[in-house]
Amino acid sequence: MALMFRWLLRxxxxxxxxxxxxxxLTYYLASRSLPDYDKTLSVSGITADIEIVRDNSAVPHIMxxxxxxAFFGLGYAHAQDRLWQMMVLRRTAQGRLSEIFGRRTxxxxxxxxxxxIYSAAKASVAHQDARTLDALEAYAAGINARIGEINMxxxxxxxxxxxxxxxxxxxxxxxxxxAIIKLMALQLSGHIGDEVLRARTSLLLGDEKRLSxxxxxxxGTGVAALPRVAQLMPGAGTQHAQASPVGxxxxxxxxxxxxxxxxxxxxxxxxxxxxxxxxxxxxxHLGFTAPSIWYLARLELQSGGVIGASIPGIPALMVGxxxxxxxxxxxxxxxxxxxxxxxxxxxxxxxxxxxDGFKRFERRQSIIRIKDEPPVTLTLLWTxxxxxxPSSQFDLDKITPPGHLVTLSWTALSHEDTSASAAVxxxxxxxxxxxxxxxxxxxxxSQNLTLIDGDTVAMKLVGAMPRRDAAHESLGRLPSRxxxxxxxxxxxxxxxxxxxxxxxxGGIVGNTNNKMIDRPFPNHVSFEWGDxxxxxxxxxxxxxxxxxxxxxxxxxxxxxxxxAARTLLPLIGRDLWFTGEAAAQGTPARQRQxxxxxxxxxxxxxxxxxxxxxxYAAWLRALQDRLIRDDLGPLAEDFDHVEPLFIERVFRDVDxxxxxxxxxxxxxxxxxxxxxxxxxxxxxxxxxxxFGSSLESLRWGDAHAATHRHPVLGEVPILRYFVNVRQETSxxxxxxxxxxxxxxxxxxxxxxxGAGYRGVYDFADPDSSVFVSATGQSGHPLSRHYDDLGQxxxxxxxxxxxxxxxxxxxxxxxxxxxxxx
Numbered sequence: 001m002a003l004m005f006r007w008l009l010r011x012x013x014x015x016x017x018x019x020x021x022x023x024x025l026t027y028y029l030a031s032r033s034l035p036d037y038d039k040t041l042s043v044s045g046i047t048a049d050i051e052i053v054r055d056n057s058a059v060p061h062i063m064x065x066x067x068x069x070a071f072f073g074l075g076y077a078h079a080q081d082r083l084w085q086m087m088v089l090r091r092t093a094q095g096r097l098s099e100i101f102g103r104r105t106x107x108x109x110x111x112x113x114x115x116x117i118y119s120a121a122k123a124s125v126a127h128q129d130a131r132t133l134d135a136l137e138a139y140a141a142g143i144n145a146r147i148g149e150i151n152m153x154x155x156x157x158x159x160x161x162x163x164x165x166x167x168x169x170x171x172x173x174x175x176x177x178x179a180i181i182k183l184m185a186l187q188l189s190g191h192i193g194d195e196v197l198r199a200r201t202s203l204l205l206g207d208e209k210r211l212s213x214x215x216x217x218x219x220g221t222g223v224a225a226l227p228r229v230a231q232l233m234p235g236a237g238t239q240h241a242q243a244s245p246v247g248x249x250x251x252x253x254x255x256x257x258x259x260x261x262x263x264x265x266x267x268x269x270x271x272x273x274x275x276x277x278x279x280x281x282x283x284x285h286l287g288f289t290a291p292s293i294w295y296l297a298r299l300e301l302q303s304g305g306v307i308g309a310s311i312p313g314i315p316a317l318m319v320g321x322x323x324x325x326x327x328x329x330x331x332x333x334x335x336x337x338x339x340x341x342x343x344x345x346x347x348x349x350x351x352x353x354x355x356d357g358f359k360r361f362e363r364r365q366s367i368i369r370i371k372d373e374p375p376v377t378l379t380l381l382w383t384x385x386x387x388x389x390p391s392s393q394f395d396l397d398k399i400t401p402p403g404h405l406v407t408l409s410w411t412a413l414s415h416e417d418t419s420a421s422a423a424v425x426x427x428x429x430x431x432x433x434x435x436x437x438x439x440x441x442x443x444x445x446s447q448n449l450t451l452i453d454g455d456t457v458a459m460k461l462v463g464a465m466p467r468r469d470a471a472h473e474s475l476g477r478l479p480s481r482x483x484x485x486x487x488x489x490x491x492x493x494x495x496x497x498x499x500x501x502x503x504x505x506g507g508i509v510g511n512t513n514n515k516m517i518d519r520p521f522p523n524h525v526s527f528e529w530g531d532x533x534x535x536x537x538x539x540x541x542x543x544x545x546x547x548x549x550x551x552x553x554x555x556x557x558x559x560x561x562x563x564a565a566r567t568l569l570p571l572i573g574r575d576l577w578f579t580g581e582a583a584a585q586g587t588p589a590r591q592r593q594x595x596x597x598x599x600x601x602x603x604x605x606x607x608x609x610x611x612x613x614x615x616y617a618a619w620l621r622a623l624q625d626r627l628i629r630d631d632l633g634p635l636a637e638d639f640d641h642v643e644p645l646f647i648e649r650v651f652r653d654v655d656x657x658x659x660x661x662x663x664x665x666x667x668x669x670x671x672x673x674x675x676x677x678x679x680x681x682x683x684x685x686x687x688x689x690x691f692g693s694s695l696e697s698l699r700w701g702d703a704h705a706a707t708h709r710h711p712v713l714g715e716v717p718i719l720r721y722f723v724n725v726r727q728e729t730s731x732x733x734x735x736x737x738x739x740x741x742x743x744x745x746x747x748x749x750x751x752x753x754g755a756g757y758r759g760v761y762d763f764a765d766p767d768s769s770v771f772v773s774a775t776g777q778s779g780h781p782l783s784r785h786y787d788d789l790g791q792x793x794x795x796x797x798x799x800x801x802x803x804x805x806x807x808x809x810x811x812x813x814x815x816x817x818x819x820x821x
Contacts, residue, residue, distance in 0.1 A: 737796075
């Protein structure tokens with residue numbers, strides 16, 4: 001027995017020793033790729049020595065004697081900190097993820113190959129201006145210098161992920177950067193999904209007024225009545241309209257409805273500023289990831305210093321400031337995508353119908369290599385309108401009639417896309433006028449660009465606006481027949497027709513993705529907008545002061561009051577407040593009364609420490625589901641975020657919208673008060689199951705935690721605890737400090753989409769400007785700079801945004817010197 005015990009002890013000790021050795025070996029290999037910020041490195045391809053000063057938060061301040069060397073330094077710094085992220089972005093744009101991730105990314109690769117955005121990027125390289133070509137080449141050389149250093153010095157393959165996924169790191173090319181810009185355009189556009197959802201819903205609902213309820217137009221005039229899809233395309237997939245939606249795939253780049261680009265921006269002229277200097281605040285919204293898509297940086301260019309946020313893989317600061325100019329962006333929601341039904345020639349499937357008869361498809365073979373499996377060969381097809389999309393994606397098979405395919409027209413598919421030249425040129429502009437002039441080169445993604453210099457504020461929609469015919473049969477809101485000439489694009493509108501607000505009389509410009517202009521089709525910009533609620537709060541906050549300061553702009557960025565809650569609660573609870581008989585403790589009626597009492601005293605602030613936001617959010621979610629579930633069936637799953645305009649239409653009975661309150665399948669005629677009461681009971685049952693029955697002890701932050709998930713390792717057991725960054729947050733879907741909820745079980749209120757970057761710029765004292773990102777500078781989970789900015793971001797704090805290099809040196813974590821051989 002003693003002998004057996006000794007052997008068991010020896011085996012256990014050996015197992016522990018092996019585990020310890022394995023952990024130490026893993027840590028050693030992973031830590032080899034931690035960048036050394038304090039070193040001197042000899043590199044070729046530079047004209048003079050470069051100095052990269054990392055401040056206390058590892059923000060690189062790149063000091064160079066030429067613009068080319070500055071972009072070289074930015075490429076090197078990006079590759080030091082975000083090499084894995086950059087390689088995944090590049091492979092996504094190329095449609096080459098399956099080479100390292102296997103079949104689970106095949107649908108993603110199939111979509112990107114069929115869109116063929118990488119070919120468009122390669123063709124666009126030749127259309128950049130000379131200084132941008134120089135920047136692209138120098139930036140690529142900087143990345144490749146880091147890759148060469150990793151290979152020469154065995155620096156852990158550059159990132160820990162490369163040990164888990166064998167991936168060749170090909171040299172960076174200028175086209176790679178342009179492809180990432182186009183990939184960002186895909187992630188910021190939601191019109192494909194909007195067109196398909198409108199088509200599916202119109203097939204299901206028999207009343208056009210009900211379609212206007214559930215997919216409401218933003219308030220305003222100029223919207224014409226639309227035909228139904230069944231009228232446009234007899235035989236469209238009515239029998240499939242109620243099918244359940246397909247979920248997204250691994251590394252799927254297309255956002256779900258409600259999770260496309262968003263943002264806030266506002267600016268004040270000098271006469272609306274207490275310091276008599278212009279002000280600008282900007283917080284672009286994207287899906288949360290670890291690391292964040294944003295990377296803070298400062299470059300010293302020949303035109304002067306610039307500082308702000310870049311996207312790894314792109315040689316430009318997409319938002320930020322120089323000493324003379326500051327710029328911010330919001331998603332414009334420009335309708336820059338149209339879907340077309342293409343009729344296949346029944347006698348020759350190699351042809352499709354055009355306004356002039358049948359024409360052959362343009363076709364090309366493309367091979368997708370799959371890890372550990374045989375490759376898949378695709379036949380890519382194009383028509384005059386654009387590439388043919390896979391019928392199995394975007395629910396296209398549910399609306400496409402037999403004998404037809406669906407194609408996409410989209411500005412980002414341009415082979416002459418000069419958006420990179422606009423981004424590079426904007427950093428060097430010295431005034432609002434110059435900034436507006438260079439921005440005519442933007443093609444996609446379209447943005448609302450807000451600019452300030454020392455004297456002027458302005459906002460302009462930038463990006464190519466499709467020229468549509470006034471006779472377009474669906475106004476671009478539904479898939480239309482591709483062989484009808486009036487449905488096709490006729491190039492782009494002139495830049496001068498893009499909406500512009502220059503030096504407005506009131507001294508304030510801003511955008512919360514709201515409807516910015518009301519113009520009739522086809523000069524309308526869009527029928528789909530990203531906000532109808534935040535703009536109300538923004539208007540109140542801006543007009544509540546005669547003059548603003550940097551701190552008042554910060555306060556507005558962090559505002560968590562929900563105008564939707566303030567509007568909807570009095571409507572849906574008007575017959576429930578303080579009504580009914582006394583109820584016994586522990587009964588549903590008593591719990592309902594407690595919830596209503598809490599909400600009655602609430603001011604609509606979506607504070608993470610309060611219970612009322614959770615009760616309100618759960619009630620509204622249950623209410624919308626009860627209103628639409630019996631009418632839409634499984635299609636209701638696609639309406640996974642509460643639409644305040646829909647709820648308001650129903651409870652105000654606009655155009656008979658209260659009919660949604662009656663359950664079709666029941667004999668009783670339900671009132672809206674009945675449904676509101678039942679929905680509140682549903683919400684309280686759900687809260688009890690998830691968080692307990694003590695309403696007063698609930699915390700919104702428990703349900704509304706922001707999880708910045710690693711795109712690849714974020715779901716891997718054990719590893720996810722090291723690579724994901726989780727923070728409890730305030731805000732909600734309709735607050736200025738927007739924290740867009742997932743809308744889907746099991747965590748419908750988790751914060752998945754919001755301001756990954758915040759910046760506030762004050763031209764009374766430019767170096768008092770501030771900025772912050774949501775995670776950290778490094779993409780390496782073992783780095784202290786992987787998530788060190790996260791707590792600042794969560795608490796609403798910022799970093800100094802100074803161009804004073806001495807401040808950066810004073811608390812630097814290292815200085816990298818790139819020297820000529």
